[in-house]
Amino acid sequence: xxxxxxxxxxxxxxxxxxxxxxxxxxxxxxxxxxxxxxxxxxxxxxxxxxxxxxxxxxxxxxxxxxxxxxxxxxxxxxxxxxxxxxxxxxxxxxxxxxxxxxxxxxxxxxxxxxxxxxxxxxxxxxxxxxxxxxxxxxxxxxxxxxxxxxxxxxxxxxxxxxxxxxxxxxxxxxxxxxxxxxxxxxxxxxxxxxxxxxxxxxxxxxx
Numbered sequence: 081x082x083x084x085x086x087x088x089x090x091x092x093x094x095x096x097x098x099x100x101x102x103x104x105x106x107x108x109x110x111x112x113x114x115x116x117x118x119x120x121x122x123x124x125x126x127x128x129x130x131x132x133x134x135x136x137x138x139x140x141x142x143x144x145x146x147x148x149x150x151x152x153x154x155x156x157x158x159x160x161x162x163x164x165x166x167x168x169x170x171x172x173x174x175x176x177x178x179x180x181x182x183x184x185x186x187x188x189x190x191x192x193x194x195x196x197x198x199x200x201x202x203x204x205x206x207x208x209x210x211x212x213x214x215x216x217x218x219x220x221x222x223x224x225x226x227x228x229x230x231x232x233x234x235x236x237x238x239x240x241x242x243x244x245x246x247x248x249x250x251x252x253x254x255x256x257x258x259x260x261x262x263x264x265x266x267x268x269x270x271x272x273x274x275x276x277x278x279x280x281x282x283x284x285x286x287x
Contacts, residue, residue: 099212102143104156105131131155157247163202165252166216166243172197174253175243178260179222183237186265192224192235213258214245234269 097103105127113123124136132151133139142149153160165171176197180187187195197220204217222237244258254260 101152191230
């Protein structure tokens, strides 16, 4: 799913779209200048130094050479590894809430409760520098606790999905029209049914 934009830095191509790292930092400088009555040039120097560069000229030179350089990503996107964004507390909680809504009817068919996201893995990312949206391919288990007094109808869902996020006021968050798109959902009870059917078939053949 990784787009050409994610490969541009490796090819030495500078993508100067609205949400490129350098343009995000320019926006931060404009806000700083407006809030504190600074000249834009002074605000740019301040942002550059806070981002770990000796000057804005240094920052701009590095950005031209490597638009996704580590310091640029940390300053503009909060991380130099976009796969790590899904593990941020607010994002993780948002995933849990979105999945609960998306699987509400499936959950109702089980005799389990207290479902939570577990074993979350981000397998791929795509940051769209035109819109500022971060799309992450994720897989995880959605696990509940089986009621011991009821018949077992499954307590775990195995899910793969795409999560869409945007960064606002320095925080990653779910925002419309993004959210979560489920690609596949499998239940442990289905796997068990298949296994039981296989065992029965094997038993018949042995007889």
